[in-house]
Amino acid sequence: SQQGEEDPQALSIQEGENATMNCSYKTSINNLQWYRQNSGRGLVHLILIRSNEREKHSGRLRVTLDTSKKSSSLLITASRAADTASYFCAKGTSGSRLTFGEGTQLTVNP
Amino acid sequence: GAGVSQSPRYKVAKRGQDVALRCDPISGHVSLFWYQQALGQGPEFLTYFQNEAQLDKSGLPSDRFFAERPEGSVSTLKIQRTQQEDSAVYLCASSWSGPTYTDTQYFGPGTRLTVL
Numbered sequence: 001s002q003q004g005e006e007d008p009q010a011l012s013i014q015e016g017e018n019a020t021m022n023c024s025y026k027t028s029i030n031n032l033q034w035y036r037q038n039s040g041r042g043l044v045h046l047i048l049i050r051s052n053e054r055e056k057h058s059g060r061l062r063v064t065l066d067t068s069k070k071s072s073s074l075l076i077t078a079s080r081a082a083d084t085a086s087y088f089c090a091k092g093t094s095g096s097r098l099t100f101g102e103g104t105q106l107t108v109n110p
Numbered sequence: 111g112a113g114v115s116q117s118p119r120y121k122v123a124k125r126g127q128d129v130a131l132r133c134d135p136i137s138g139h140v141s142l143f144w145y146q147q148a149l150g151q152g153p154e155f156l157t158y159f160q161n162e163a164q165l166d167k168s169g170l171p172s173d174r175f176f177a178e179r180p181e182g183s184v185s186t187l188k189i190q191r192t193q194q195e196d197s198a199v200y201l202c203a204s205s206w207s208g209p210t211y212t213d214t215q216y217f218g219p220g221t222r223l224t225v226l
Contacts, residue, residue: 033214042114042201043153043217088152096141096207097166098215100152 006089006101014109019076021104023089024069031092032065032072036085037103043088046074079108112136114218116202122224123192131187131221135204142185143215144177145201153201159185192225199223 007022023032031050035043047063049056049072056063062075076083086105090098115134123129135142141160145153146169155169161182170177174193179185189196199220207213 035217042219043203045214045216048214090152092213096158096160097143097155097169098145098153098203099155100145102150102152 006087006104008104009102010105010107012107012109013079015079015081017079017108019079019083019106019108021074021087021089021106023072023074023101025072025089025091025099026070027091027093029067029091029093032063033090033092033098034061034063034072034074035088035090035100037088038085046087048092076106079106081108081110083108114202114204114216116200116218116221118221119219120222120224122226124226125194126191128188128190129192129223131189131200131223133185133187133202133218135183135185135202136216137183139204139206139216141205141207141213141215142179143203143205144185144187145203146171147199147201147220149198156187156200189223192223194225197223197225 005024033048034046037043047058049063049065060077065072084107086103088100088103090100117132143158144156147153157177158166159179174190176188199222201220202218203215205213205215
C-alpha cells in the first residue's frame with residue numbers, strides 16, 4: 001500500500017497562476033521529498049524537507065511541512081506550460097526506502 | 111556529470127520468458143534502489159542495496175524477482191517466468207546515504223516492461 005496521499009489527483013490551471021498540491025502521511029518520517037515526473041520519463045528530485053524544518057524554497061517552488069498534521073504542501077508560483085507533469089511526494093524513513101503517493105497530475109494551459 | 115542509466119529502455123517479453131534489467135548508478139553512490147511503477151500510480155519499493163549487500167528485499171512481489179549488485183556498482187533486476195501483471199516501468203535510483211537516513215534519490219529513466 002502507498003502512503004503519502006496527494007491531493008488533488010488532478011489540477012488544471014492557466015499559465016501564470018499558482019498551483020498548490022498537498023500530501024498527507026500516516027507515520028513518522030525523517031524527511032519528505034517532492035519529485036516531478038514528465039510523461040514517460042524518470043523522476044526528477046525537486047525539494048527535500050527534513051522533519052525539523054517547516055518551510056523550504058527553491059526558485060518558484062515552496063514546500064511546507066506540518067508534522068503535527070502529518071501533511072505537506074508544494075506551491076509552484078507563476079506556473080508555466082513546462083511545469084505540466086505529475087508531482088509525487090515521497091516519505092523518507094530510517095529504512096532508506098521512499099514511500100510514494102499516487103501523485104497529482106498538473107496541467108498548465110498556455 | 112552522468113546520471114543514473116538503465117537498459118534497455120523498453121522490453122517486450124512473452125509470458126513465461128525471463129528478463130534482466132540493468133542499472134548503472136551514479137559513480138560513488140553507496141545506495142541503490144529498485145522501484146516498480148504501474149501505469150497511473152506512484153513508484154513502489156522493491157529492494158535496496160548498500161554497496162553489494164542487499165539490505166531490504168521486502169518489496170519484491172514474488173520469488174520470481176531477484177536482484178543483485180555483486181561489485182557494489184551495477185545492479186541487475188531479474189524476473190523469471192514473466193507474467194502479464196509484471197508489466198510496469200522499473201525504476202532504479204541511487205543515493206549517497208546509508209541505511210539510517212533516506213537522502214535524495216536520483217532516478218534513472220526507467221525500463222518499460224511489457225509482457226504479452
